[in-house]
Amino acid sequence: xxxxxxxxxxxxxxxxxRLSDDEQEALFAHLAHCGSCRELLEFHEDLTGAGGDFVxxxxxxxxxxxxxxxxxxxxxxxxxxxxxxxxxxxxxxxxRLLAAAASVLILLTGVAVGRGIGxxxxxxxxxxxxxxxxxxxxxxxxxxxxDSPTLISNVAVRSLGGGRVALAFDVAxxxxxxxxxxDPLVNExxxxxxxDQSSLGPRLKAVSMASTATNPxxxxxxxxxxxxxxxxxVRLRALEALTSAPYxxxxxxxxxxxxxxxxxxxxxxxxxxxxxxxEVSRQRLLDGMGxxxxxxDPALTxxxxxxxNL
Amino acid sequence: MELxxxxxxxxxxxxxxxxxxxxxxxxxxxxxxxARGYTDSRDDALDICQNTFLKAYRKLxxxxxxxxxxxxxxxxxxxxxxxxxxxxxxxxxxxxxxxxLASIPSGDDHESALLEAERRQLVIDHLHVLNPRSRIAVxxxxxxxxxxxxxxxxxxxxxxxxxxxxxRSVRKLRDAVATQ
Numbered sequence: 001x002x003x004x005x006x007x008x009x010x011x012x013x014x015x016x017x018r019l020s021d022d023e024q025e026a027l028f029a030h031l032a033h034c035g036s037c038r039e040l041l042e043f044h045e046d047l048t049g050a051g052g053d054f055v056x057x058x059x060x061x062x063x064x065x066x067x068x069x070x071x072x073x074x075x076x077x078x079x080x081x082x083x084x085x086x087x088x089x090x091x092x093x094x095x096r097l098l099a100a101a102a103s104v105l106i107l108l109t110g111v112a113v114g115r116g117i118g119x120x121x122x123x124x125x126x127x128x129x130x131x132x133x134x135x136x137x138x139x140x141x142x143x144x145x146x147d148s149p150t151l152i153s154n155v156a157v158r159s160l161g162g163g164r165v166a167l168a169f170d171v172a173x174x175x176x177x178x179x180x181x182x183d184p185l186v187n188e189x190x191x192x193x194x195x196d197q198s199s200l201g202p203r204l205k206a207v208s209m210a211s212t213a214t215n216p217x218x219x220x221x222x223x224x225x226x227x228x229x230x231x232x233x234v235r236l237r238a239l240e241a242l243t244s245a246p247y248x249x250x251x252x253x254x255x256x257x258x259x260x261x262x263x264x265x266x267x268x269x270x271x272x273x274x275x276x277x278x279e280v281s282r283q284r285l286l287d288g289m290g291x292x293x294x295x296x297d298p299a300l301t302x303x304x305x306x307x308x309n310l
Numbered sequence: 311m312e313l314x315x316x317x318x319x320x321x322x323x324x325x326x327x328x329x330x331x332x333x334x335x336x337x338x339x340x341x342x343x344x345a346r347g348y349t350d351s352r353d354d355a356l357d358i359c360q361n362t363f364l365k366a367y368r369k370l371x372x373x374x375x376x377x378x379x380x381x382x383x384x385x386x387x388x389x390x391x392x393x394x395x396x397x398x399x400x401x402x403x404x405x406x407x408x409x410x411l412a413s414i415p416s417g418d419d420h421e422s423a424l425l426e427a428e429r430r431q432l433v434i435d436h437l438h439v440l441n442p443r444s445r446i447a448v449x450x451x452x453x454x455x456x457x458x459x460x461x462x463x464x465x466x467x468x469x470x471x472x473x474x475x476x477x478r479s480v481r482k483l484r485d486a487v488a489t490q
Binding site for chain 2: 008043047056057066070130
């Protein structure tokens with residue numbers, strides 16, 4: 001083997017920054033006294049650059065090829081399906097058939113499944129179930145399951161007889177991604193956080209972040225949080241966030257519900273103040289403040305009179 | 311959550327064409343790159359791709375997992391390319407397409423961009439100085455960044471032989487380009 005050959009092999013790795021410091025140092029030392037390899041290194045640029053034009057077909061052309069292949073093989077029997085059952089572990093096949101009956105709640109399916117697989121004719125649910133099977137097969141120990149980013153809940157199991165089981169379950173997939181603050185996915189996640197999260201912290205953060213959002217569903221979620229959230233800090237923050245949102249019927253209806261039902265006097269007073277600023281009449285406020293759930297409060301009446309006189 | 315090739319293969323064998331579609335999407339550019347090593351025509355290369363994937367599907371049961379699926383399907387593409395060469399006469403080397411010339415920027419960068427495009431086109435034009443195996447090795451290594459180990463598996467030779475083949479091929483290619 002030529003003494004230059006080992007260094008030549010490293011030139012591609014140098015370009016792709018895959019060399020260790022020692023390897024890089026050895027290569028540079030060789031290049032310092034080997035003109036032939038220096039020329040080859042320069043030639044590498046043209047060589048690697050030429051590939052882009054040469055081997056990159058259009059996406060449409062490749063899609064057409066795949067479609068023709070799928071059309072051609074769709075009428076054929078799958079290759080030796082029966083032998084597969086006998087030769088390979090049945091573990092893969094059973095969950096797939098069973099899971100086909102499963103009810104799957106796919107959270108962020110597009111992101112979870114689409115990344116790395118590409119677009120095309122793939123049926124996402126089928127691939128998603130296959131991904132779950134893949135995950136299941138690689139979770140060997142209990143700890144693996146506990147550390148898994150996939151959360152399975154709301155499980156129902158039913159024996160079908162003959163060794164078969166019907167499964168029904170919800171699936172949530174933990175993801176860590178970054179998006180622009182106006183991205184539709186951000187809005188979607190914020191809404192879910194305000195609707196579904198069980199802990200206070202994420203709800204508070206979501207409400208704070210949603211205050212800059214103009215998306216209609218985010219605004220509705222803020223109203224939902226202001227009216228229904230079990231924790232006062234969240235309801236307060238939601239009300240505060242809505243003061244900077246475009247005012248409308250949805251917000252006004254929510255504020256009247258706060259006025260009628262919220263057990264916090266602070267919330268009810270803030271609702272009065274908010275509504276008064278929007279020039280809601282004193283009479284409407286007085287009519288709207290009482291309910292069967294929350295007793296009439298003289299202090300609130302006084303606040304209404306005071307606020308609407310300002 | 312990216313599916314393992316093995317699982318996609320398993321699903322395909324169980325009848326899921328969608329999973330085979332995912333496999334095709336994953337390796338279509340490798341297969342196309344090999345196909346381009348045997349023909350200057352993109353359309354012919356796409357035909358080789360199609361034949362490769364059809365053959366891969368029909369022979370999928372024989373895939374034993376001793377190599378990666380990428381290596382296996384690329385090997386099929388290499389054989390399909392050879393068959394194509396045997397049954398058709400080689401066409402004239404490609405020239406710079408009109409659209410590529412049109413994409414070259416005008417102004418101060420015009421000349422350097424044109425020179426760069428010409429140099430790269432010269433490389434493509436001179437790939438034919440290499441024998442088919444060497445050409446595939448160069449394409450896989452430099453255009454698809456395939457590891458030496460996998461190229462060796464595709465070409466059914468040792469890694470040492472592959473390294474030497476690449477070294478000699480690139481020098482030969484450089485010399486051919488330099489004499490222009």
